[in-house]
Amino acid sequence: MGRTVPTPALDPRLEAVLNLIRVETHADIGSDHAHLPIRLIREGRVRHCVVVELHPGPLALARHNVNRARLEDRIDVREGDGLGPLHPGEVESASVTGMGAGTIAGILRRGGGRVPPALVLQPNDSPLPLRSWAREAGYHLRAERLIPGYWPYPVLQLESSHGPDPAYAxxxxxxxxxxxxxxxxxxxxxxxxxxxxxxxxxxxxxxxxxxxxxxxxxxxxxxxxxxxx
Ligand SMILES: C[S@@+](CC[C@H](N)C(=O)[O-])C[C@H]1O[C@@H](n2cnc3c(N)ncnc32)[C@H](O)[C@@H]1O
Structure with missing residues (x-):
């Protein structure tokens, strides 16, 4: 029997993101250390997860941590830009965290038919571009959090829906x-x-x-x- 690898600790902003996700299939875009997907699987919040990383260093780190956690069969680590490496309809939800809102909005705009119906976004600056994108793209704001940290970190939970978003009424x-x-x-x-x-x-x-x-x-x-x- 091998040693059990400890479950990674998450900082409060990623803990808040974790608590807003419970689906069968999820993608974490720009995952870096892959701590969020590892916790999602370990806590039974997600059955299968896709990790997408653009840069070689974080990609290698994500692969290393997933292998170390012995979750290669549950977490698929892919190299690429944003939602590009996903097949349309492959995941029910996606998280994009720890980046500027403009970068996250760019990932969503380039995502086209690959953007899943549920999203959890955590920009490091004003979420205004993401709220604007959501209104244009037909997503409603289901929940928002403001998490204390180095600065107040916003967390947005979005869901694809019809008509005007009642949150703004x-x-x-x-x-x-x-x-x-x-x-x-x-x-x-x-x-x-x-x-x-x-x-x-x-x-x-x-x-x-x-x-x-x-x-x-x-x-x-x-x-x-x-x-x-
Ligand atoms: C600051 S880290 C945030 C890591 C983690 N999501 C978190 O919140 O702690 C941003 C990560 O996003 C990755 N990244 C940036 N743009 C990306 C893109 N277009 N597609 C995939 N990954 C991207 C970077 O390589 C980096 O690892």
Missing amino acids: NLPLSAALRYGPHLLREGSALLRQKIWADVVRLTPLAAPGRTAQTELETAQEALTLLGAP
Whole structure:
């Protein structure tokens, strides 16, 4: 009998991602260490997982960790760009985490018919491009989290659906796209801190006609919505 390899620990943002996934077949795009897929399989949240990596170093690391965990029959590690190495309809859901929102949006836009019906996304900066993509592409926001860390990490759970996304109902669109409809309704202390930090950063930059002015007005609108702390 060989030694049991310890289950990898996840940082709080990936723990939050893990808790939003429970399907038969899942793909983790840009997995690097493959810790998330290993935990998904070990915890019985996913039966089969595809790992996609673009760069040789992280690809080798993912293969090494999957082999070490003796999960080669459950986790298929593939080299390639974004959703490209997947067959259309092959997985029920995908996660893309730890990258800029623009990079993640690019992966989804290039994905075409390979984008699965369920997604969990964790950008390292403003998720606004992902919320905009979701509205154009027919995905509804099912859940949002804001996870404390080096900075507040947003986590978005999306599902393919029809019609307007009810998450945005009765909310000003610019504030909801920037700060998140579910997060605004929840109104956590961390979200308030984030919006106040935006107000402080944008105030000296704002002037009529400047983007900073519009962004400042959006931040102030969001604070008004949240009301007194
Ligand atoms: C910062 S790491 C994040 C790793 C892990 N997902 C996490 O959240 O801890 C980003 C990873 O995405 C990979 N990557 C970047 N663009 C990619 C793409 N278009 N397709 C597949 N992998 C990509 C990089 O090689 C890198 O390993």
